[in-house]
Amino acid sequence: MHRLLGSGDRSKTEAPTMRKDREQAGKALAPDAIEVSAGSIEKPPKVSRRAEDYVSSRHSRLTDEIRRPLDKTDPREAAALCAEITRRLLLDFAPALTLLPGIERRRAQALAAFAFTLFDFARQSGLEGERLSQINRWEFSLEAALTGEPPGQPVFVQIAQLDKQIPWSRDGFDRLMSAARHRATVRRPATAEAAERDSAELGGALVEVLVGQPPSAALEAMAAALTRILSLRMLGEDLRRHQARLPVAELPEPWQTSNRVDIGVLEKAVHSECARIRPLLMRSARTVPELPPDYRRCGKYLLLAGDRLLNLLEETGAGLRHESPQLGAASRLSLLMRARWLAVNRL
Numbered sequence: 357m358h359r360l361l362g363s364g365d366r367s368k369t370e371a372p373t374m375r376k377d378r379e380q381a382g383k384a385l386a387p388d389a390i391e392v393s394a395g396s397i398e399k400p401p402k403v404s405r406r407a408e409d410y411v412s413s414r415h416s417r418l419t420d421e422i423r424r425p426l427d428k429t430d431p432r433e434a435a436a437l438c439a440e441i442t443r444r445l446l447l448d449f450a451p452a453l454t455l456l457p458g459i460e461r462r463r464a465q466a467l468a469a470f471a472f473t474l475f476d477f478a479r480q481s482g483l484e485g486e487r488l489s490q491i492n493r494w495e496f497s498l499e500a501a502l503t504g505e506p507p508g509q510p511v512f513v514q515i516a517q518l519d520k521q522i523p524w525s526r527d528g529f530d531r532l533m534s535a536a537r538h539r540a541t542v543r544r545p546a547t548a549e550a551a552e553r554d555s556a557e558l559g560g561a562l563v564e565v566l567v568g569q570p571p572s573a574a575l576e577a578m579a580a581a582l583t584r585i586l587s588l589r590m591l592g593e594d595l596r597r598h599q600a601r602l603p604v605a606e607l608p609e610p611w612q613t614s615n616r617v618d619i620g621v622l623e624k625a626v627h628s629e630c631a632r633i634r635p636l637l638m639r640s641a642r643t644v645p646e647l648p649p650d651y652r653r654c655g656k657y658l659l660l661a662g663d664r665l666l667n668l669l670e671e672t673g674a675g676l677r678h679e680s681p682q683l684g685a686a687s688r689l690s691l692l693m694r695a696r697w698l699a700v701n702r703l
Contacts, residue, residue: 434513438465445472447589448661448683449582451692455653459521466514467565470498471532473511478539481597487540495533502526528564535561543599544609548632551603555580555587567648575647578640578655581633585662588629588669591676595622602629623674630670637662657695661688 442465443450453461477490501512502519515524535558545551559579563571571579587594587601594600600607606625637659644655661683668681
């Protein structure tokens, strides 16, 4: 391979639901977990294999097992699966994609399904070699799909189909794979500066894949802020797995949920992270005009939703170890209307 503002309403917390949704999305991504025949869905018996034969760790959040590719090439089926996975995983950010034209929406959904699975491999609790092996195999499947080989797995069917219409950035994919390997080998950032570098690299890679060229520093910072908000929303699960993206300097290991002192440290670390993200979002409002025209309404929604979610995350503080805030349906609809009609200079 070549190388988001306004006051929010009260939160709804659905930690168990979020976990269930990610598990369901993962089962959808596991290639053999779906068999479509005469409108029915069947899940075949589980088969245990080694990592080299597409097995993911038992601790995976998104995928129970990655088995041998299905011989399925229906783009409509693949597009529907990527859309469902994206709705479950992006949650309050997902409505932003409805503001994109059809082809750009499908590209964003395919990229989200690909990237979430890739970083799920990187977050697994098994051996480092197993994590890297899974990432390598995911990359090999991507390369095969982009070079005309039968893709099999639905996400690669969609990626290959969309590549024929608007070519994906190969350099962007390379950056994304590099960021995933870094995550697989460096479980937690040592300092706030390291965490900021990691999120900037991830955000930049995602934007480059999507729009086809390296983003400006301002757009990279905007994408980084959004990825850090998503990381905070998954904090509870990451804490249990000892790989939270909060800096070790602010939340040292070992961290114990039963220790009142540790909970206080967590509260302070969450507030510090929110304080670092907020200026990025504020400055990002000025970068929306830099987005391609088709992406500007989407960018406005992401900024608006990001700011409300950040307020809720800060209010929840150490409670994020148990629950994650969520915007209500009325709030999301209001933000969609504002994103559609509000001028950029009114953000």
